[in-house]
Amino acid sequence: MALLMRFFTLVVNVLCLPLHLMEAVGLYKIYKHIFPICLYRLSISYNKKMHDKKLELFRSLSEFKKPGKQLTVLEIGCGTGTNFKYYLAGCKVICTDPNPNFQKYLKTSITENDQLTYEKFLVASGEDMGAIEDESVDAVVCTLVLCSVNSIPQTLREVHRILRPGGGFFFMEHVVADPSTWAYFFQHVLQPVWYYFGDGCEVTRETWxxxxxxxxxxxxxxxxxAPLIFLIKPHIMGYAVK
Incomplete structure (x- = not known):
């Protein structure tokens, strides 16, 4: 099966040569303007299917609020702001995303979730959030982001730096399937084309x-x-404490 997987992955890579070329010459950057439109629609569907899981995940946010203090949440790769409605009412939110084209949709989410206080939106990658001070937030949130960062370890080092002692890192990510399954096979075969569809997303990561x-x-x-298509059905979720 491994040999077959490598063969079909090569075939898909060959079929993706025009996309590889577009990325090499910089034309793929055009998709950065289109991707927020696609993600806005997909995020609505994802939230409906994962609503119970998100309620379960963010229920623990309140544990990281200091008595008498406002809870400060930093969201990495905030996208269209679909997590906002799950946050504790009254908390302060700092948003980051490497794609500035999400701001239009963020404004809509901010308007719809006026129970929160929004501090700022920063154009920044998960690996480099130098504008955020050390040990300055109570919780960091990251959903469907670690699949597309250039370096998971560096992103997690930034999370650790930004969190106050005892702060929480909340995550929900799709991951690679069990190697014995056909899902694993097709994740690797279709990864070359999925990378472009998902703006750098990789479905073959062992994020845990x-x-x-x-x-x-x-x-x-x-x-x-997750109740999703087989390519992104395997998920991990939970939180870590600094």
Whole structure:
């Protein structure tokens, strides 16, 4: 099966040569303007299917609020702001995303979730959030982001730097399937084209291994099957404590 997987992956890579060329010459950047439109529609569908899981995940946010203090949440790769409605009412939110074209949709989400206080939106990658001070937030949120960052370990180092001692890192990410399954086979075969469809998204990452090695004092992580298409059905969710 491994040989067959490599063969078909090569075939798909060959079929993607025009896309590879577009990226090499810089034409793929045009998709950065289109992707927020696609993600806005997809995020609505994702939230409907994952609503119960998100309620479960963010229920623990209140544990990281200091008595008498406003909870400060930093969201990495905030996208269209579909997580906002799950945050604790009254908390302060800082948003970051490497794509500035999401701001239009963020304004809509901010208007719809006026129970929150929005501090600022920063154009920044997960690997470099130098504009955020050390140990300055109570919680960091990251959903469907670690699949597309250039370096998961560096992103997690930034999370660790930004979190106050005892702060929480909340995550929900799709991951690679079990190697014995056909889902694993097709994840690897279709990865070359999925990369472009998902603006750098990789469905073959073992993200949980990076979280386990990140040096958090406590890690609450579990694997779940999301009610989604087989390519992104395997998920991990939970939170880590600095």
């Amino acid at each position: 291994k990076h979280l386990e090695a990140a040096g958090f004092s406590d890690l609450k992580l579990r694997h779940v099957d």
